Amino acid sequence: MEQNVLNHNRSYVSGKSLLKGCALAAITAGTLSGAYALVTKPVDIAPAYNYANTQSTYGVLAVQITSDTTGQAVVNLDGFRVYTSFDFKLVPDDNGQLGSSDEAVFIYNLAVDCVLTPSGGNYNDFTNADDIRNMISVITTHIEKNKMVRG
Numbered sequence: 001m002e003q004n005v006l007n008h009n010r011s012y013v014s015g016k017s018l019l020k021g022c023a024l025a026a027i028t029a030g031t032l033s034g035a036y037a038l039v040t041k042p043v044d045i046a047p048a049y050n051y052a053n054t055q056s057t058y059g060v061l062a063v064q065i066t067s068d069t070t071g072q073a074v075v076n077l078d079g080f081r082v083y084t085s086f087d088f089k090l091v092p093d094d095n096g097q098l099g100s101s102d103e104a105v106f107i108y109n110l111a112v113d114c115v116l117t118p119s120g121g122n123y124n125d126f127t128n129a130d131d132i133r134n135m136i137s138v139i140t141t142h143i144e145k146n147k148m149v150r151g
Contacts, residue, residue, distance in 0.1 A: 048076075049138055054130045060142040065149060072113075073139045077131065079118045084135065086110040090149065105143045107136045 048059040059076040066072060069089060075082045086107045093104035110132055115123045127135075143149060 051134045058134050058138045060138050063142050075135050081116045083113040105140050110136055
């Protein structure tokens with residue numbers, strides 16, 4: 001009678017079944033986590049912009065177009081909330097394409113209405129010309145990216 005050590009060794013058989021079970025559990029966990037990643041989307045983080053001329057960080061918190069030529073915006077400037085109102089017009093923007101009828105937003109008047117601290121208290125207006133120029137840039141980008149005005 002021939003004895004095969006690998007087939008008749010009970011500890012080897014249980015180890016083999018344990019290995020199969022662990023492999024099945026790993027494949028199942030990987031499949032479920034991959035399916036969960038496909039179903040859920042990460043929360044979009046509002047972009048923050050840094051400009052070399054002021055060493056400040058700017059981010060648009062909210063923009064509201066109040067009429068065909070006016071709007072309001074809240075900009076995060078280094079943690080301070082800057083409430084602004086602005087006037088704009090749509091200007092032709094062909095980007096070098098012949099026959100293009102695209103229009104770009106041109107903000108020509110931006111006023112700082114109030115500035116709030118991170119805790120919500122009033123603060124004196126500390127913005128300068130570079131801050132205004134940078135806020136116009138981020139607000140214009142936000143309006144055009146989200147297609148908030150139509151020509």
